[in-house]
Amino acid sequence: MRRFSDQPTVHVGKVWRLMLADLGLSAIAVLRRAGLPGGLLDGEGSRITLDEFYALWESFDIEAQCPTLPLKLGQIEASEYFDPAFFSAICAPNITIAGQRLGEFKRLVGAFSLVVDEQSNGTRFEYKCKYRPDMPVTPAATEVVFLVNLLRRATRIYVKPRVVFLTARLQDTSAFEDWFGCPIEIGPTTSFVLDPIDARRPFLTHDDQMWKFFEPALRRRMDDARQELSIRARVENALLELLPSGRTHIDDVARELAVSTRSLQRHLSQEGTSWLEVLNSARERLAQHYLKNTNLGASEVSFLLGFEDPNSFFRAFRRWTDSTPEAWREAQLLNAQMAQEASKLA
Numbered sequence: 001m002r003r004f005s006d007q008p009t010v011h012v013g014k015v016w017r018l019m020l021a022d023l024g025l026s027a028i029a030v031l032r033r034a035g036l037p038g039g040l041l042d043g044e045g046s047r048i049t050l051d052e053f054y055a056l057w058e059s060f061d062i063e064a065q066c067p068t069l070p071l072k073l074g075q076i077e078a079s080e081y082f083d084p085a086f087f088s089a090i091c092a093p094n095i096t097i098a099g100q101r102l103g104e105f106k107r108l109v110g111a112f113s114l115v116v117d118e119q120s121n122g123t124r125f126e127y128k129c130k131y132r133p134d135m136p137v138t139p140a141a142t143e144v145v146f147l148v149n150l151l152r153r154a155t156r157i158y159v160k161p162r163v164v165f166l167t168a169r170l171q172d173t174s175a176f177e178d179w180f181g182c183p184i185e186i187g188p189t190t191s192f193v194l195d196p197i198d199a200r201r202p203f204l205t206h207d208d209q210m211w212k213f214f215e216p217a218l219r220r221r222m223d224d225a226r227q228e229l230s231i232r233a234r235v236e237n238a239l240l241e242l243l244p245s246g247r248t249h250i251d252d253v254a255r256e257l258a259v260s261t262r263s264l265q266r267h268l269s270q271e272g273t274s275w276l277e278v279l280n281s282a283r284e285r286l287a288q289h290y291l292k293n294t295n296l297g298a299s300e301v302s303f304l305l306g307f308e309d310p311n312s313f314f315r316a317f318r319r320w321t322d323s324t325p326e327a328w329r330e331a332q333l334l335n336a337q338m339a340q341e342a343s344k345l346a
Helices: 014-022 027-033 050-063 068-075 082-089 094-108 137-157 173-181 208-228 231-245 250-257 262-270 276-295 298-304 311-319 323-346
Strands: 007-010 044-051 110-118 122-129 163-166 185-186 190-194
Touching: 007 050, 007 110, 014 027, 014 050, 014 082, 014 173, 027 050, 044 185, 050 110, 068 137, 082 094, 082 137, 094 110, 094 122, 094 137, 094 311, 122 137, 137 163, 137 173, 137 190, 137 250, 173 185, 231 262, 250 262, 262 276, 276 298, 276 311, 298 311, 298 323, 311 323
Parallel strands: 163 185
Antiparallel strands: 007 044, 110 122, 122 190, 163 190
């Protein structure tokens, strides 16, 4: 019987070994800080949950002690990794189609989704985080640097985005603005915008035969990821993206997952859960994120989670945590301070 995953998983192995080696970092130290097994990256690597993946990135960032880490990572020669997704992008006709191919793949296999939105006045490449509402700034900036670098390499033209948006500030913004050749602004999601002519510049590396060679392998990996992920996890992932925009109805999620509402309810029931249970789980996860990582007040969080009024949110939060939002936030700040003090003494 197939074992379904409670949340998406991603593979870590050769790519991470190469990144750590290129930066002269100890894999054992990075993994230990993240609370992961020392042999995680050995051999063919391992699959880890997204929570573990984000912890790995945080540990990597801390150990590297490099304000321009995303610039270094995003320009590493990706062909050394022999990644089918990279080759499917580099052999595309242009960056728009390359982004669409990567987006379809990342949606199921990667830790982030990528959406390409073509408009008459520009094309937006927008990244969204899976299983949490925001994308950590280091991997977010790395993804943008990678795609812009791919565009420049494939066209042999120094293309400049019109603007780059990140959800948090970088340590050395000026270095990144110099590299991109455009301003970096704070926005609700990670994205960048290209002028129409740049979004359609032909790739000199365009190769339809290579795409036909790599496409079957990509499709197999996407099918495997789709089958291993439970419907509950897929619903919760969709809700984490939809809730902040006020889309809280089961019909919204059904459209996002391309299934009927009745079919969605039936699959959830077969997994021993329900729409209301998954909705509450996603709301709890988002509420704790906003309270822990932002300065938003409880009423603002209530609005973002789609509650009719703040009192409904307060009652729900007490059911989830046996605490008020304010008390829970204060406890998290205290725990973080205690952990920081302990690390100084270690």
